[in-house]
Amino acid sequence: MDAPKIVIVGAGFAGVEAARGLERILAPGDARITLVSPTDYQLYLPLLPHVAAGVVTPQSVAPSLRRILHRTVLVPGGVIGVDPGAKVCVVRKITGDVVDLSYDYLLLTPGSVTRTFDVPGLLDEARGMKTLAQAVYLRDHVIAQLDLAAATSDEDERAARLQFVVVGGGYAGTETAACLQRLTTAAAKRYHPRIDPRLINWHLVDLAPKLLPELGDKLGRSALRMLSERGVQIALETSVASVTEDKVTLTDGRVLPSRTLVWTAGVAASPLVDSLGAETVRGRIVTEPDFRVPGLDGVFALGDAAAVPDLAKGDGSYCAPTAQQAARQGRHAAKTLTALLRGGPTTPYKHKDLGLVVDLGGHDAVSKPLGIGLKGVPAQVVARGYHLYALRTGAARFRTGANWLLNAVAGDDFVRTGFLADKKGTLRDFEKTDVYLTPQEVAARTRA
Secondary structure, rough: OOEEEEEOOOOOOHHHHHHHHHHHHHOOOOOEEEEHHHOOOOOOOHHHHHHHHOOOHHHOOOOOOHHOOOEEEEEEEEEEEEEEOOEEEEEEOOOOEEEEEEEOOOEEEOOOEOOOOOOHHHHHHHHOOOOOOHHHHHHHHHHHHHHHHHHHOOOOHHHOOEEEEEEEEOOOHHHHHHHHHHHHHHHHHHOOOOOOOHOOEEEEEOOEEEEOOOHHHHHHHHHHHHHHHHOEEEOOOEEEEEEEEEEEEEEEEEEOOEEEEEEEEOOOOHHHHOOOOOOEOEEOOOOOOOEEEEOOOOOEHHHHHHHHHHOOOOOOOOOOHHHHHHHHHHHHHHOOOOOOOOOOOOOOOOOOOOOOEOOOOOOOOOEOOOOOOOEEEEHHHHHHHHHHHHOOOOHHHHHHHHHHHHHHHHOOOOOOOOOOOOOOHHHHHHHHOOOOOHHHHHHHHHOO
């Protein structure tokens, strides 16, 4: 008999950990494992701000799937639709070709995309920080603003190019603003004598009443103070009313001349979720505690796209869409599938959060490992130690550690690669959220 076909959608923390776990537990003939991903690496998202700031190289935070996985078949593309009745995935390869891929067991780990709102001009002007390409592009864009500001004699243009707005007071937004603020200040002092560093303005905007609320009031206030002392202007209970090519209008009435809006205001589940017709909570697929999707035979969901009951809290809530939860869910999903293949019982997923780390660059950091609040250098040691531990390969750990050391000793040359220099690099350009099929389009294709 043919071995059961296990298809994993997405090469994020959940998908890769599930594939690794299956390779370790199952014998080569027990199942055929296929991983569908448009990239051939596992992106370590928490260090994207370091990539944007040039502290680490892109390769350092993108361990090769071929180093991590050895028996899993890699399909270069993205799943744009699923027909659970026919047990078929519709795959759009990186060439643009669309093919069908059948499965016996399907692990949905498509991750998330940047959450947007109906803000005039947002989709045309905002830059994101969800993919490796976006981080590389954003670095180029920010350095270009410094170069253009130094070259112009128009004071209004210079002011607009030196004003940067980051929306989102969570981990991604706070770390992005912190790391890039250090980049622009250092670049101006070192290579742009015509630019007064005091003219560079960074704004961090968020609708919430507190910065980094997940860390608690005390550490959140510490992070706010660290950023404020460095000149980052923080506006809470505020958002963007509209954005154009050269200005950002805030809901508090301020109009900021600016050529840079970085949008990190949360995440939404991958649009792939909509193709299944499954029950959702805030866009995430509702699952059983062992990741099964009710009513869909052989379908499991985990990671950012899944609403997995948080049994550790026991209050009816769902697991937070974090890298820590996704990685552990992936390892548990491998055990769940193995149990099913061997005819044994499955166990529910339960994991207590081990803590949070926020790296603000330099010696600034706040961390809460195992509920213990830290700030400054001790928090920085914990944060970077955790990142090195969480990176999946020895090569990635070595590169990242070496990059940190080299940056601390030699600094940055602040060069642009010219990546997409003539394009705006919108959220659509990078995240490709408009390629997914509706349930009707999937059924018409797979059952024709």
